[in-house]
Amino acid sequence: xxxxxxxxxxxxxxxxxxxxxxxxxxxxxxxxxxxxxxxxxxxxxxxxxxxxxxxxxxxxxxxxxxxxxxxxxxxxxxxxxxxxxxxxxxxxxxxxxxxxxxxxxxxxxxxxxxxxxxxxxxxxxxxxxxxxxxxxxxxxxxxxxxxxxxxxxxxxxxxxxxxxxxxxxxxxxxxxxxxxxxxxxxxxxxxxxxxxxxxxxxxxxxxxxxxxxxxxxxxxxxxxxxxxxxxxxxxxxxxxxxxxxxxxxxxxxxxxxxxxxxxxxxxxxxxxxxxxxxxxxxxxxxxxxxxxxxxxxxxxxxxxxxxxxxxxxxxxxxxxxxxxxxxxxxxxxxxxxxxxxxxxxxxxxxxxxxxxxxxxxxxxxxxxxxxxxxxxxxxxxxxxxxxxxxxxxxx
Ligand code: ATP
Numbered sequence: 001x002x003x004x005x006x007x008x009x010x011x012x013x014x015x016x017x018x019x020x021x022x023x024x025x026x027x028x029x030x031x032x033x034x035x036x037x038x039x040x041x042x043x044x045x046x047x048x049x050x051x052x053x054x055x056x057x058x059x060x061x062x063x064x065x066x067x068x069x070x071x072x073x074x075x076x077x078x079x080x081x082x083x084x085x086x087x088x089x090x091x092x093x094x095x096x097x098x099x100x101x102x103x104x105x106x107x108x109x110x111x112x113x114x115x116x117x118x119x120x121x122x123x124x125x126x127x128x129x130x131x132x133x134x135x136x137x138x139x140x141x142x143x144x145x146x147x148x149x150x151x152x153x154x155x156x157x158x159x160x161x162x163x164x165x166x167x168x169x170x171x172x173x174x175x176x177x178x179x180x181x182x183x184x185x186x187x188x189x190x191x192x193x194x195x196x197x198x199x200x201x202x203x204x205x206x207x208x209x210x211x212x213x214x215x216x217x218x219x220x221x222x223x224x225x226x227x228x229x230x231x232x233x234x235x236x237x238x239x240x241x242x243x244x245x246x247x248x249x250x251x252x253x254x255x256x257x258x259x260x261x262x263x264x265x266x267x268x269x270x271x272x273x274x275x276x277x278x279x280x281x282x283x284x285x286x287x288x289x290x291x292x293x294x295x296x297x298x299x300x301x302x303x304x305x306x307x308x309x310x311x312x313x314x315x316x317x318x319x320x321x322x323x324x325x326x327x328x329x330x331x332x333x334x335x336x337x338x339x340x341x342x343x344x345x346x347x348x349x350x351x352x353x354x355x356x357x358x359x360x361x362x363x364x365x366x367x368x369x370x371x372x373x374x375x376x377x378x379x380x381x382x383x384x385x386x387x388x389x390x391x392x393x394x395x
Pocket of ligand 1: 037063
């Protein structure tokens with residue numbers, strides 16, 4: 001089955017209102033583990049077909065949130081809905097969620113076909129409310145004996161073809177590469193035609209290059225099928241490059257939800273600014289309105305900003321918002337903030353050069369785009385830094 005046929009299948013099923021569909025709503029979710037408050041009033045509204053990332057540092061509650069949605073953890077309080085249906089009291093195997101774990105959780109003694117077919121068998125057994133696990137093995141054995149129901153075999157082969165795993169159908173999963181194993185895990189979740197796909201750090205075990213290519217694969221499949229996907233990660237680059245929207249969590253709370261560009265451009269707190277990308281942060285001592293701008297003062301600096309509020313907070317300046325020039329460059333201080341400085345460290349990073357510059361008593365990080373053949377400014381070089389007032393955020 002080609003990708004477009006798969007997509008067509010999904011669309012026709014969409015019309016029937018059956019598969020690959022489901023919004024997820026989490027309302028005032030709390031979870032305590034013997035005195036540890038893992039989740040504190042978590043609220044999420046994930047739209048049908050959305051790719052939604054839960055992002056945050058280790059221990060912030062991402063996995064617990066996902067496990068509550070999947071039904072593996074019982075919330076202390078709060079309501080979870082998949083589509084219109086409240087699912088709090090529905091067991092995990094009836095919630096119609098497909099799961100992909102960091103460890104892949106594949107059966108090493110089964111081949112690729114059997115791993116994918118296993119979840120389909122389990123689903124069918126569950127639907128019939130039969131707990132005869134041995135029956136699954138018998139049916140898998142039947143395939144080897146050529147006696148598996150044709151419909152089931154066709155469905156598994158369709159997914160293997162879709163995941164480009166057909167050539168490996170008879171290979172043990174222990175004989176596959178990390179990326180291939182990850183595709184089997186994804187295929188095993190998708191074959192059940194879940195309403196929601198839940199992925200918990202699915203790329204963490206892959207090397208960096210493979211991680212990048214799997215990001216694209218997962219994103220393409222998600223868009224192709226339009227399946228509602230919740231993706232847990234502590235890697236901000238992963239979340240920002242893959243998700244439609246991201247919820248940033250800390251200490252069991254959702255701190256901000258937004259599109260990646262909104263989180264980057266309008267962080268609601270220094271925590272978000274620091275977690276989502278790199279920031280220069282300076283403490284504000286006073287803000288005063290002067291003409292068209294506000295003047296923010298702090299230790300060693302005075303900066304113009306378009307920022308209106310008089311509330312003191314933290315100045316946030318992204319590294320790429322600072323232009324770097326030789327010290328003798330003529331500049332108009334009416335239009336720009338100009339700071340004199342000296343380069344401490346220059347790091348070539350391919351398409352950019354990252355400079356650490358001592359200026360106004362602080363060490364500022366400056367990212368300058370690099371075109372091949374240009375010379376890189378050396379440590380000790382005297383420079384002028386220019387920052388547009390609209391690029392000086394105060395939060
Ligand atoms: P990581 O990125 O490290 O996986 P996370 O953001 O997914 O972290 P959770 O696994 O959700 O974090 O854990 C949230 C908090 O709940 C942590 O303080 C953790 O120690 C605690 N916790 C999670 N599961 C249990 C459990 N079964 N028993 C006790 N405490 C738990």
